[in-house]
Amino acid sequence: MASDPGPFDHVLTTDGFRAPFYTLRFDAAGRSTSPLTQEHLVDALRSNIFTDVYLFSHGWNNDWNAALANYRAFIAAYQSLVRDKGLELGRDQRPLLVGIFWPAAAMELPWEHGPDIAGAGDDIGERDVALEAAFATEVAPADRAEFYRLVEPPAVDEIAGRRLLDLLGAVYAGGDADLPKDDRRRPDDVLAAWAMLESALTGRPDLPDSPDDFGVAAGERAGAPDAAGLLSKLDPRNLFRMLTVYRMKDRAGAVGADGVGPVLREMLEATTAATRFHLVGHSYGARVLLNAVSRPTGAPLPRQVDSLLLLQPAVNHLCFSAARPEGGYRAAAELVRHPIMTTYSVHDFPLRTVFHLALRRGKDLGDIGIAGDEPPNEYAALGGYGPRGELSFAEVTIKDPGDPYDLTAAEVLAVDGSRTIGGHSDISGPSTAWMLFSLVKG
Numbered sequence: 112m113a114s115d116p117g118p119f120d121h122v123l124t125t126d127g128f129r130a131p132f133y134t135l136r137f138d139a140a141g142r143s144t145s146p147l148t149q150e151h152l153v154d155a156l157r158s159n160i161f162t163d164v165y166l167f168s169h170g171w172n173n174d175w176n177a178a179l180a181n182y183r184a185f186i187a188a189y190q191s192l193v194r195d196k197g198l199e200l201g202r203d204q205r206p207l208l209v210g211i212f213w214p215a216a217a218m219e220l221p222w223e224h225g226p227d228i229a230g231a232g233d234d235i236g237e238r239d240v241a242l243e244a245a246f247a248t249e250v251a252p253a254d255r256a257e258f259y260r261l262v263e264p265p266a267v268d269e270i271a272g273r274r275l276l277d278l279l280g281a282v283y284a285g286g287d288a289d290l291p292k293d294d295r296r297r298p299d300d301v302l303a304a305w306a307m308l309e310s311a312l313t314g315r316p317d318l319p320d321s322p323d324d325f326g327v328a329a330g331e332r333a334g335a336p337d338a339a340g341l342l343s344k345l346d347p348r349n350l351f352r353m354l355t356v357y358r359m360k361d362r363a364g365a366v367g368a369d370g371v372g373p374v375l376r377e378m379l380e381a382t383t384a385a386t387r388f389h390l391v392g393h394s395y396g397a398r399v400l401l402n403a404v405s406r407p408t409g410a411p412l413p414r415q416v417d418s419l420l421l422l423q424p425a426v427n428h429l430c431f432s433a434a435r436p437e438g439g440y441r442a443a444a445e446l447v448r449h450p451i452m453t454t455y456s457v458h459d460f461p462l463r464t465v466f467h468l469a470l471r472r473g474k475d476l477g478d479i480g481i482a483g484d485e486p487p488n489e490y491a492a493l494g495g496y497g498p499r500g501e502l503s504f505a506e507v508t509i510k511d512p513g514d515p516y517d518l519t520a521a522e523v524l525a526v527d528g529s530r531t532i533g534g535h536s537d538i539s540g541p542s543t544a545w546m547l548f549s550l551v552k553g
Contacts, residue, residue, distance in 0.1 A: 116147035122186060122208060125194045131155065132208040134179075139214050139362050141369030141408075149374055152209065156381040161207040163387045163551065164378065168211040168371070170394025170425070170536070171359055175212060181393070182210045184539040192544040196512050200552050213366040213399065242351040250278045262347040269302070272345045276301055282354050285361075305350050307468050312349065356469040359395050359425075364406075367399040372407025379413050388416040389551055393538055394494070397424030397453075405443040415446055418550035421453040422538040423462060423494035423528075428486050430493060431523055432500025444502070444522040449550050452516075454509070454528040454543070455497040459535045462495035494535075497525040512545040518553045 118131035133152045136144040143149055156164070167185070169178040186208070192198065243262055250258045261267060261275045276283075276298040283301050379388065392400040401424075404416060431451070432438040444451060457463060470490035486496040498504050504523040509531055510516060516524065531542040 116145075116151045118151075119210075122190075124204070124206065125190060126204065128205050130206045130208055132210065134210045134212055135371075135374065136212045137214070137366050137370040139365070141365040141367070141371075143370060143374065149377075152207075153377050153381045155207065156378055156386070159382070159386075161205050161382075161386060162202075163204055163206045163389060164209065164382075165206055166209045166211065166371075166375070166388065166390045166400070168213075168367075168390075168392040168396030168399040170396050170423075178212055179210070181536075181539070185391070185544070188539045188541065189544040189547060192512055192541050192548060198512075198548060198552075211366075211371055211396070211399065213362070213370070239348045239351075242348070242355070246279060246282070246351055246354065249282050254278050264347075266344040266346050268343050268345070272302060272305065272350075273298060275347060275350065279350075279354065283357050285357070301353075304468050304470075305345055305353060308349055308353055308465065309345060311464050311468060353465070353469040356466065360398065363395040363398040364402050367402025368406040369408045371399055371403035372412075373409055375403050375416075376407055376410065376412050379416075384414060387418075387551070389418045389420070389547065390416055391420045391422065391547060392424065393422045394535065395425045397421040397494075398426050401426060401430070401440045401443050404446050405440050412446060415448045417447070418449045418547075418553075419443070419447045419451045420547055420550060421451065421493070422543060423454055423456065423459055423532065423535055424492070425462060425466060426493045427489075428491045428493045428496050428498055429489060429500045431498055431502045431504070434501040438500060438502075441502075449518050449553055450505075450521055450524040452524045452526060452546055452550060453493060453498065454526045454532060454538075454546075455494050456528045456532040456534075456537075458529060458533050458537075459492075459495055461535050462492035464495075466490070466492040466495060497527065498523055509542050510545065512541050512548075514545075516546070516549045516553075518549070 117133075119134040120132040122130045122132050124130055133148060134145070135149055135152070138144055155161070167182050169181055243259075247255055247258055258275070258278050261271050261278075267275065280298065283296050285296075375388075390400045390404070392398070400419065400421075404412065404419065426440070427438070430438040430440040431444055433441055455462075467486070467488055467490040486499060497506060502523060503521045504525050505517070505521040506525045506527065507516065509526050509528040518524070526546065528542070531540060532538065
């Protein structure tokens with residue numbers, strides 16, 4: 112979408128300030144596709160007009176409109192909180208807003224688009240076809256006819272499944288970037304995880320009306336089929352959904368380190384410490400921002416950002432650990448002035464169930480382990496279980512507006528959002544807005 116360089120829109124604050132809202136786009140490799148807007152933004156920051164910069168990064172959205180709607184919903188929730196509760200920062204505020212847009216193409220997360228693509232039934236929907244076409248590009252041209260023969264049926268047996276994994280080996284072979292010593296995955300690892308995912312989805316209750324409330328996990332139900340019995344009925348569409356986890360991890364990392372990180376560095380260099388930077392990331396957008404803060408390409412950030420709020424982050428729960436080898440984002444805790452605040456919820460089906468199934472290796476697959484409160488294995492999601500490992504963190508239940516958070520107790524503040532966060536994308540409400548306000552005021 113062509114547009115003039117400069118703010119995409121303006122947001123009128125409760126104090127009557129007309130805050131510019133910039134949108135910055137990046138391609139899958141992290142290259143800026145809006146360089147003139149980026150220059151305009153940095154020039155605006157050099158004016159020393161703005162006291163606070165809010166940088167937002169979305170999760171896995173299928174288009175511009177969905178991501179923009181998410182940004183506007185969160186901003187509206189924040190403004191409503193400030194207005195309705197009469198909240199004051201106790202200082203002048205002239206904010207500038209930035210929304211990051213990174214590509215979804217066809218490789219979208221099914222749980223961010225509702226139950227029609229969540230693995231129920233034999234119908235192949237439009238998004239499934241798009242996923243199929245996207246993964247076909249990962250296959251050598253000479254093998255694509257075979258690929259399409261393998262994925263056309265609603266289910267395949269183990270032999271066909273193994274051949275499909277051979278064709279897609281480049282997608283999953285790498286280890287987990289959050290765990291530096293993680294080794295490469297073999298086809299047997301992914302086949303076992305695929306079968307376990309089939310078990311989890313088959314044993315799940317009927318899909319509800321809400322796109323995000325997927326109910327209880329399969330491990331809480333009696334009689335769920337075991338994974339071994341599902342090797343004869345493997346749905347290629349569920350494999351694509353699982354492999355999307357690998358692809359999204361890589362893409363979010365590249366966008367954060369190679370794209371957003373250098374821009375954030377420019378923004379910090381264009382301002383002084385008097386301008387506060389507040390970063391908010393949802394789902395894989397949390398990974399974008401963690402990479403931007405801790406792994407920016409070129410040079411480290413010139414100073415700390417002031418706050419980092421991670422809403423249902425699709426990153427590893429050990430990512431902040433100081434144990435050897437340390438977590439992939441251990442350095443981030445030292446690059447944020449306030450404690451990193453991160454939410455988790457028992458109602459987040461994908462991060463409680465799908466994430467660790469997709470990422471664990473064959474040697475980890477002894478038990479499905481998804482019903483308890485503790486992380487089921489080292490690949491569990493931060494947004495599903497909260498942080499673990501050797502780090503200074505405090506756990507609290509999500510608070511209502513007006514109930515203060517202690518921002519002095521730990522490096523990471525793990526907020527159990529189960530009381531108000533009813534699903535993976537249920538992040539724009541008074542309680543999450545209060546978290547951001549607490550960080551901004553603090």
